[in-house]
Amino acid sequence: xxxxxxxxxxxxxxxxxxxxxxxxxxxxxxxxxxxxxxxxxxxxxxxxxxxxxxxxxxxxxxxxxxxxxxxxxxxxxxxxxxxxxxxxxxxxxxxxxxxxxxxxxxxxxxxxxxxxxxxxxxxxxxxxxxxxxxxxxxxxxxxxxxxxxxxxxxxxxxxxxxxxxxxxxxxxxxxxxxxxxxxxxxxxxxxxxxxxxxxxxxxxxx
Numbered sequence: 001x002x003x004x005x006x007x008x009x010x011x012x013x014x015x016x017x018x019x020x021x022x023x024x025x026x027x028x029x030x031x032x033x034x035x036x037x038x039x040x041x042x043x044x045x046x047x048x049x050x051x052x053x054x055x056x057x058x059x060x061x062x063x064x065x066x067x068x069x070x071x072x073x074x075x076x077x078x079x080x081x082x083x084x085x086x087x088x089x090x091x092x093x094x095x096x097x098x099x100x101x102x103x104x105x106x107x108x109x110x111x112x113x114x115x116x117x118x119x120x121x122x123x124x125x126x127x128x129x130x131x132x133x134x135x136x137x138x139x140x141x142x143x144x145x146x147x148x149x150x151x152x153x154x155x156x157x158x159x160x161x162x163x164x165x166x167x168x169x170x171x172x173x174x175x176x177x178x179x180x181x182x183x184x185x186x187x188x189x190x191x192x193x194x195x196x197x198x199x200x201x202x203x204x205x206x
Contacts, residue, residue, distance in 0.1 A: 022168040023063035027056075028178050029157040030073065030124065033142040035177040037122040037159060038134065043113045045167035052077050052109040052120055056160040058096035063162040070098050072158040073147040074125040077107040082117045084134055091125060101153040107161075122161055125150065135176060 026039065043050065055062055056072025078089045094106035105125070119134060124147065130138035147155040159178075163171060 023164040024171040025062040025064040027160040031177040039173040041171040046114040048167040050165040054161040058098040073155040074105040074149040
């Protein structure tokens with residue numbers, strides 16, 4: 001038995017703990033075409049691969065095991081660091097095709113992050129970050145009404161997206177003109193709101 005343990009240890013099979021995959025799913029409805037949904041999350045280890053995927057345009061099954069219907073608006077995803085620097089954005093990289101439009105408009109981000117606090121934002125297509133604080137700063141207009149996509153298809157206000165990674169913590173969300181489901185815990189909302197206000201204050205003082 002000692003020889004077996006020694007061999008396993010030699011080849012790296014002993015004493016190697018694999019981090020558990022952390023996943024969070026968010027769903028809800030935008031109140032208008034220029035609504036936004038924000039999540040805050042912490043990365044607790046360097047070189048952590050973080051994945052964000054929207055599912056509501058084409059539908060599917062999210063990380064929580066919930067079936068998501070086809071028919072949501074054309075989404076975009078953005079990832080920012082704690083200083084409001086845009087790290088990555090995506091519009092149409094997910095491969096799922098909507099049965100109702102025959103288009104593939106869901107968003108996908110795969111990004112490697114180091115230890116720190118980050119923000120992800122979901123918007124409708126064309127509503128892009130321009131400048132300033134993530135909440136009170138400038139975002140471009142989605143340039144559409146009633147969630148009509150660029151192919152001329154009328155979509156719903158519904159959104160669904162997942163975030164996943166092995167070293168994530170304190171993942172929470174809050175909407176801007178959004179009706180989320182389920183509603184985040186009040187403590188999470190309060191902390192997230194204070195964090196965003198703090199970011200704005202730091203930028204004004206800089």
